[in-house]
Amino acid sequence: MTGQLLRYTSPSTPDQFAPRFSQIATFMRVPVAETIGEADIGLFGVPWDGALTNRPGTRHGPREVRNQSTLMRAINHATRINPFELARIRDMGDVPFTRMFEVEASHDEIEAFAAMLVAENVLPLAIGGDHSVTLPLLRAIAKEPVALIHIDAHADTTDSFQGSKFNHGAPFRRATEEGLIDPAKTIQIGIRGTQNTSDGWDFSASAGMRVVFCEELHDRGPQAIADEARALVGDTPVYLTYDIDSLDPVYAPGTGTPEIGGMTTHQAQVLLRGLRHLNYVGADLVEVSPPFDTGNVTSLAGAALAYEILCLLAEVRAGSATGKED
Amino acid sequence: MTGQLLRYTSPSTPDQFAPRFSQIATFMRVPVAETIGEADIGLFGVPWDGALTNRPGTRHGPREVRNQSTLMRAINHATRINPFELARIRDMGDVPFTRMFEVEASHDEIEAFAAMLVAENVLPLAIGGDHSVTLPLLRAIAKEPVALIHIDAHADTTDSFQGSKFNHGAPFRRATEEGLIDPAKTIQIGIRGTQNTSDGWDFSASAGMRVVFCEELHDRGPQAIADEARALVGDTPVYLTYDIDSLDPVYAPGTGTPEIGGMTTHQAQVLLRGLRHLNYVGADLVEVSPPFDTGNVTSLAGAALAYEILCLLAEVRAGSATGKED
Amino acid sequence: MTGQLLRYTSPSTPDQFAPRFSQIATFMRVPVAETIGEADIGLFGVPWDGALTNRPGTRHGPREVRNQSTLMRAINHATRINPFELARIRDMGDVPFTRMFEVEASHDEIEAFAAMLVAENVLPLAIGGDHSVTLPLLRAIAKEPVALIHIDAHADTTDSFQGSKFNHGAPFRRATEEGLIDPAKTIQIGIRGTQNTSDGWDFSASAGMRVVFCEELHDRGPQAIADEARALVGDTPVYLTYDIDSLDPVYAPGTGTPEIGGMTTHQAQVLLRGLRHLNYVGADLVEVSPPFDTGNVTSLAGAALAYEILCLLAEVRAGSATGKED
Amino acid sequence: MTGQLLRYTSPSTPDQFAPRFSQIATFMRVPVAETIGEADIGLFGVPWDGALTNRPGTRHGPREVRNQSTLMRAINHATRINPFELARIRDMGDVPFTRMFEVEASHDEIEAFAAMLVAENVLPLAIGGDHSVTLPLLRAIAKEPVALIHIDAHADTTDSFQGSKFNHGAPFRRATEEGLIDPAKTIQIGIRGTQNTSDGWDFSASAGMRVVFCEELHDRGPQAIADEARALVGDTPVYLTYDIDSLDPVYAPGTGTPEIGGMTTHQAQVLLRGLRHLNYVGADLVEVSPPFDTGNVTSLAGAALAYEILCLLAEVRAGSATGKED
Amino acid sequence: MTGQLLRYTSPSTPDQFAPRFSQIATFMRVPVAETIGEADIGLFGVPWDGALTNRPGTRHGPREVRNQSTLMRAINHATRINPFELARIRDMGDVPFTRMFEVEASHDEIEAFAAMLVAENVLPLAIGGDHSVTLPLLRAIAKEPVALIHIDAHADTTDSFQGSKFNHGAPFRRATEEGLIDPAKTIQIGIRGTQNTSDGWDFSASAGMRVVFCEELHDRGPQAIADEARALVGDTPVYLTYDIDSLDPVYAPGTGTPEIGGMTTHQAQVLLRGLRHLNYVGADLVEVSPPFDTGNVTSLAGAALAYEILCLLAEVRAGSATGKED
Amino acid sequence: MTGQLLRYTSPSTPDQFAPRFSQIATFMRVPVAETIGEADIGLFGVPWDGALTNRPGTRHGPREVRNQSTLMRAINHATRINPFELARIRDMGDVPFTRMFEVEASHDEIEAFAAMLVAENVLPLAIGGDHSVTLPLLRAIAKEPVALIHIDAHADTTDSFQGSKFNHGAPFRRATEEGLIDPAKTIQIGIRGTQNTSDGWDFSASAGMRVVFCEELHDRGPQAIADEARALVGDTPVYLTYDIDSLDPVYAPGTGTPEIGGMTTHQAQVLLRGLRHLNYVGADLVEVSPPFDTGNVTSLAGAALAYEILCLLAEVRAGSATGKED
Secondary structure, eight states: OOOTTOSSSSTTOOOTTSOTTOSOOOGGGOOBOSSGGGOSEEEEEEOOOTTOSSOOOGGGHHHHHHHHHTTOOSBOTTTOOOHHHHSOEEEEEEOOOSOTTOHHHHHHHHHHHHHHHHHTTOEEEEEESOGGGHHHHHHHHOSSOEEEEEEOSSOOOOOOBTTBTTSTTOHHHHHHHTTSEEEEEEEEEEEOSOBSSSHHHHHHHHHTOEEEEHHHHHHHOHHHHHHHHHHHHTTSOEEEEEEGGGBOTTTOOSSSSOOSSOBOHHHHHHHHHTTTTOOEEEEEEEOOOGGGOSTTHHHHHHHHHHHHHHHHHHHHHHHHOOSOOO | OOOTTOSSSSTTOOOTTSOTTOSOOOGGGOOBOSSGGGOSEEEEEEOOOTTOSSOOOGGGHHHHHHHHHTTOOSBOTTTOOOHHHHSOEEEEEEOOOSOTTOHHHHHHHHHHHHHHHHHTTOEEEEEESOGGGHHHHHHHHOSSOEEEEEEOSSOOOOOOBTTBTTSTTOHHHHHHHTTSEEEEEEEEEEEOSOBSSSHHHHHHHHHTOEEEEHHHHHHHOHHHHHHHHHHHHTTSOEEEEEEGGGBOTTTOOSSSSOOSSOBOHHHHHHHHHTTTTOOEEEEEEEOOOGGGOSTTHHHHHHHHHHHHHHHHHHHHHHHHOOSOOO | OOOTTOSSSSTTSOOTTSOTTOSOOOGGGOOBOSSGGGOSEEEEEEOOOTTOSSOOOGGGHHHHHHHHHTTOOSBOTTTOOOHHHHSOEEEEEEOOOSOTTOHHHHHHHHHHHHHHHHHTTOEEEEEESOGGGHHHHHHHHOSSOEEEEEEOSSOOOOOOBTTBTTSTTOHHHHHHHTTSEEEEEEEEEEEOSOBSSSHHHHHHHHHTOEEEEHHHHHHHOHHHHHHHHHHHHTTSOEEEEEEGGGBOTTTOOSSSSOOSSOBOHHHHHHHHHTTTTOOEEEEEEEOOOGGGOSTTHHHHHHHHHHHHHHHHHHHHHHHHOOSOOO | OOOTTOSSSSTTSOOTTSOTTOSOOOGGGOOBOSSGGGOSEEEEEEOOOTTOSSOOOGGGHHHHHHHHHTTOOSBOTTTOOOHHHHSOEEEEEEOOOSOTTOHHHHHHHHHHHHHHHHHTTOEEEEEESOGGGHHHHHHHHOSSOEEEEEEOSSOOOOOOBTTBTTSTTOHHHHHHHTTSEEEEEEEEEEEOSOBSSSHHHHHHHHHTOEEEEHHHHHHHOHHHHHHHHHHHHTTSOEEEEEEGGGBOTTTOOSSSSOOSSOBOHHHHHHHHHTTTTOOEEEEEEEOOOGGGOSTTHHHHHHHHHHHHHHHHHHHHHHHHOOSOOO | OOOTTOSSSSTTOOOTTSOTTOSOOOGGGOOBOSSGGGOSEEEEEEOOOTTOSSOOOGGGHHHHHHHHHTTOOSBOTTTOOOHHHHSOEEEEEEOOOSOTTOHHHHHHHHHHHHHHHHHTTOEEEEEESOGGGHHHHHHHHOSSOEEEEEEOSSOOOOOOBTTBTTSTTOHHHHHHHTTSEEEEEEEEEEEOSOBSSSHHHHHHHHHTOEEEEHHHHHHHOHHHHHHHHHHHHTTSOEEEEEEGGGBOTTTOOSSSSOOSSOBOHHHHHHHHHTTTTOOEEEEEEEOOOGGGOSTTHHHHHHHHHHHHHHHHHHHHHHHHOOSOOO | OOOTTOSSSSTTSOOTTSOTTOSOOOGGGOOBOSSGGGOSEEEEEEOOOTTOSSOOOGGGHHHHHHHHHTTOOSBOTTTOOOHHHHSOEEEEEEOOOSOTTOHHHHHHHHHHHHHHHHHTTOEEEEEESOGGGHHHHHHHHOSSOEEEEEEOSSOOOOOOBTTBTTSTTOHHHHHHHTTSEEEEEEEEEEEOSOBSSSHHHHHHHHHTOEEEEHHHHHHHOHHHHHHHHHHHHTTSOEEEEEEGGGBOTTTOOSSSSOOSSOBOHHHHHHHHHTTTTOOEEEEEEEOOOGGGOSTTHHHHHHHHHHHHHHHHHHHHHHHHOOSOOO
8 A cells, every 4th residue: 555645554454553442453553463363462362152151242352442442552551661663573363263162172173273473482371262162272382381470259179060071170180290380380360159069179179270360369469469460470371361260250251250359450460570580481461251241341451451461471581582674 | 850960960050160250140159948947047139229418320230130140159279268157158148128118018028028037046248228228237137236247338317308208318316316237346447438417426436436537547457446346245146247438439339339449359358257256147238239330340349348247247146157057 | 838818828829919119039928849740831930041152141040030921910811811711820949050061961951851841841941041051942842853933033043153063152053963853844934134154044054043123023014933833843843932132132131142132022912822732842042141231131031921921822822731730 | 600601500500501411410401490380381300100000110210210311401493392491490309209108199199299290380291100190180270170181001091900990900990080181181192002801991981081992002003193182172171191101011111011012203293293272181100110120211202201291381371371470 | 573472463453353452552453554555445534623513533534443443343233244365455554644723735635645546446434524525535536526425413504614515514505516426416314404504405305315304314215315315326326425424422522513303223233234236436424523423432433434445445346346456 | 289199308418328310410419519618629521622632522521420320329338438428519510611712711601610610619520521621720829839639641741732731641741831830849640542742741850740650550559649649749739630531441441542451440549548638728620532332331430439529629628628617
């Protein structure tokens, strides 16, 4: 497009100074990748909710998080990080599913997509989708057991439900069994809500995970928990998984398994900003379910927390980026 | 039903392991009572809002609290209480009104229903309905003046409105006058919001009630308030009444008289969990108004706080249960 | 329950004279069945949406249709049929799923549930659920090829999607192949909306089905279409399947695949009332998706049209009922 | 106010050329009356819903109809009537209730308010409120039996409900008994929906009312029905009562007793515009329930149909106005 | 992207067989243009609402129409047109505004953007935005006075409002004055709603436009109106402008100036399908205001009617395409 | 109006004891002013949003804040201030715009309206409208540089956007340049959210403003911030401007530029109540955007915080009122 009138190189390349309601919605208004290798960090959607146990709709999560993420601008007011200056960030599109009705086949497709990024040294930041998708993401990313920072209302270490051991309440039990995560370097933050058995909590405890119930977070504050998480993880390659239901249902009504008494977005921001300078190998934000949202507050919170995670990744990537040129 | 395929004895007996969106919605997915006497604790609805002064709709409260209560599971993660193991809990249905347009006649029907339960030694847990319904419930339950833990944005000790002294702003003035509650063992928690006269606050004070304005709760924290309430009540038979508008309008938009600056659900949980081991004679949760709700957050909060109250009652009931066999 | 105060034999047996916002919500406020055999017509839910291709949520359909169906009363103003006098109608609860993530296993469970009813001579009226559930229902019901009256925006005779030939766009192709329906006695009414290929429409045509596109219905009117359907079906045992997306998205926003230009509820009523005195062997109403609904209009329309279908079934059942006593 | 900057004589006198989202919302943006006698036609609210049988909220009707009525402009595009040129139209405020919990006392207050207007020769146009309010309005207005044009989904000629014979399903039975209306000159239009008994329909029929079920309206069209109504009424003083639930639930979700298969707003407009030049003694529009509305479509329809009724009244008033000077 | 796993050439090139909730939302899921000249038909957004007079929000229209347009598939069921086979259709992005607070400067930017497309022989299909944007679009497109098919609730031939003669109620008065349209070959369809003066209707009439009030459309049916429009326009180059408020507020609550009594989407489809084989030089669909929408029905209707318009354009373009190769 | 039945002198004078859903909605249910001079404090609306940069709708703010403000009663429970006893408070209506599409012309009209009040010694309390309106308000009010207490998520000291230096992100940069505020006596509280450049924050800092980011407010608490603000301002004439987006998006979804991590309404109340006894010359509450609200929580919060501000103003006014008689 010759288009000297146009402010953009291409309409698929919106920028952050345009009016925020305009242009095609990509994650954070970054360009869509034309090649995998052009990205340092790859944002992508996992529009799949085939393993959830209650209210559906997270298949619509990536679309609406893209939409609300156009409200984000460049510089973090608290840390003054500008991730877009630190790393080449691209929207990689969504995982293209071809067997969406089958849990394990879909997991394979997620793994394959993430593996493509990993193969080209792109740091993945996935937007779900139900929480079961973290398992195939870990399979693609974790060459050896990684540390895990897991922020969620649920430990997700229960076992089979309705005959599937890959349901969205079980990924970290499976990841432990498959040697993808190191339970001794795993911290679960924000856990709460009733359960029918104590099986999941028991598994987390016996596997050696540090479980921070949300009451403890409210008592000690998110900064103290972040400090503990950083100390626990140390230099180990670490994966960060953020379940939007860690937030209180008021901050995240648009999710499948809401539990009252949760975190505020301010607490979530303090927690995430306390996790800088770790050796991130990937991250995700999951369980945004737009059909249950009101006023888009959940998608907005998802977008804004994904931005915080992006700052964490970009800072690390900038420090370690060596073999790539823009 | 022969039904070897069915997981349930009867479709009216859903269980807590079924997918939560399935089956007929009863309170907490407990069985519907077939006889009054089979229950230790009876959950029942009071779908009546004929004495409220502003926005209507709490007549729809029991139905939607039932609906959202299907999201509840068995074990309390904080206290590890499983109320369903401690007591036989049943859904008793709703109070069947026959004179719904008349305040006093309706109050009589509520009293009669609750009296049936009391007569068979069933501990009542009512889901309202507007707050005026607590007066007839107390009439059925309080054989002598009981202690009262009253969590609410409003003291509900004003006098007549629009010619009725039984409106939903007045039940605890009436209960004091009728000798149903002991004002010296009454604590009102979370009070806030403008008033046209100071008459209600003045009545509470002069009667000797302890009034904890919500600012004090925010300052001292809910645990301190709970401790004070427990000390005040001691061993006295006590009734617990929970008005959902004690929560901030953000946590409970679906109510008739919202007042900003209220409690969070986390504060409510801490407060309620601090009230264990009291000598409960009954309880209610009132003022959920689904037509004003958004995203069902109010009904969900109502269900989850009713679950917390159920844990309190079940623990006490288990300790005192003697004359009943399942 | 001794309960002389109670107007009901049991709280699980609400009646149609009670205030409609009160009591536990069963389909049309009929009693929950205690045995299968006590029913002439069995209303039951199929809370499953594991085979849909776009927007999810029909798993929540039965619960909300139950809720809105409490607005229904006894007598049809147009036909003066009172189905509750003509037949013993019961709520049979929901199909109890144990393998909800697997399409074919879930279909088996649906079939088994319906087969239980058929075995005891109960006429089934299912509330879905996605439209794929009609296939297992037909497997349970159609001992030989049945006629089919199929009201829908989509012919649902496409083939595999995402690797599954049992997705919700394909049940009537499968039913034809399995010999469950007689395509020469099949009429599809209300069809419209874009398609990526003409494959489904072509299959319907080549199989010999009568396809009434919605434009034809608007032109000729629903009475003419009903007349044609009755003539086509004659005395053949016939199954009636009603997809709520046959209604315009304004009348049914709460569905997964809305298509503009659809039927009004008045047209749907005229159409259904024109289908009296056929030899019904079963029926369903599917694709109500509460998470996408606004103001409950879809659930209300679903309940009201299910009531119309119930009138059709009850009238037939009353005429043919011989071997059962109440 | 000196206010040469202000376009208005007073901020309480907004005009129809101002931006429609601006200024204090009065009915149709007419001035608030300073004296009763200054008005030819008095619009007033009846914010009371104490006699309804199902979903509440019509007490909020007047406020929201005022709000949406600011979208109305002056000239009717179909009839070219400009009611504001034909008559002095004023907002009289709302009936000021002092006994809102008591059905009969509230009815007395409504009657007294309307009587004040009638006494000063002001033609009343009331905005409800539940439909029971038409009874006291008729008591104030009908010095002898008046003709009645009654547009509604329900005949409202049933008898007592929950012990009250003044509930909102019974006003026209009572009005017949009290000699306020002439059943032989009464036409009920749009009737539909299930009933538990045929008692109301039977009363209407046996009293001699003309009952036009909504199916007949759909078949013959609203113009034919209007013609019949005009012929039936002739020169008799006539009262027009419009229940918003005559509209289909899609056009009026915000009402207490929705019934599918109803009128469109276009049909309602044709019907009302067909009722010109009758001898109107008063009118009302009732049953708008904002808490159940979506996107304000019900309040908007209520405002726009109230405008159509206002055109009918203004035209008649202009023709007959003699004894008043502006 | 090497991406043999990916089904798409590029993530910016979604296709219509992917699950509809997945991938980045472009208009109709067509590729984003990389050069202007690669398109036969260019869909683009005009996210600007700076000249509307009442409720704002159409600046958000293009984003949400893109979102809902992903529900569209390829083949029109009524005409069997597949526009994607007939023409190279691209998403050109949005007009990039740099002076959004200034009406005339913004109009210039719209004109310049459209002129770029026209210069490269791309047939423009714009998605608004408020209706004032049609004026600059016509300036870019109409080299001589064009015929105009204008579907709308409002004639939009009023004059200045609040000091601007370019407000969204005036574009066709300006277009007449500027010689952009031939009023003798202009038809305005669906007009209705109150006005404060008859000035706009009078201008249309005196200029020689054919004004079809919505009552006439309801009476004669949309096919007859379409026939008349085709006869009026003949072979003259013609511009089609579709204001979503031509639909009834129930079909299009999400718009700034709703008027009851409007068209159904079925009527709109029949009308548009009746306008085939005209000599289109451009088209737009305007006034979708997502903040006022409920359940996305307006955006869905907008997307589906834009698809119908696209079919009209593609068919014509296919017939006339000569100088371009794909 | 003789009206002995009426409780009110006039229907335009509602009082605070009437049912809150009744009567015409004025701010806080105060009388509409008949003359400017009759008021000590003048509440007025500024229904204009022509300078905002993202989501529109604040033009609808005054109407809905009026609506929700009818929930307010007289006495502040925390301070026991009754502003209605301390000062004559009136609703002055809305600024009557005549050039709404032009930023600077509209600003002039706002200034002129406020100047009228100032000229008659009326203390102005404006309800916006977008935040740009504070600039013309200051022009009318600040005869010399005033101190400024500015509560907001954004510093609003950026420069031109889209060619206008008067956009809603810039008023306090302009006010500094115009000498309307004293930056050394300016405190900005609650600032947060991403920015594309640090230009605004840098301007605030270099101009000498005290900027309290929201993290600091969460850490130190609102009382400490209020104490600091009072010390900073001292006896200087001070203007208070409250942007509703200072609240978290959960408390104020209905605003144009939401930023997570914001204040709770409780924090806002503590903050405002900590600002008593300052030398207020005016105040505003801006950026309530009803089209983006859910459940009216934003309008309710806006009304309740406007009430808190009213208490501040009334107390000061009562102390200083000398030259006026009621």
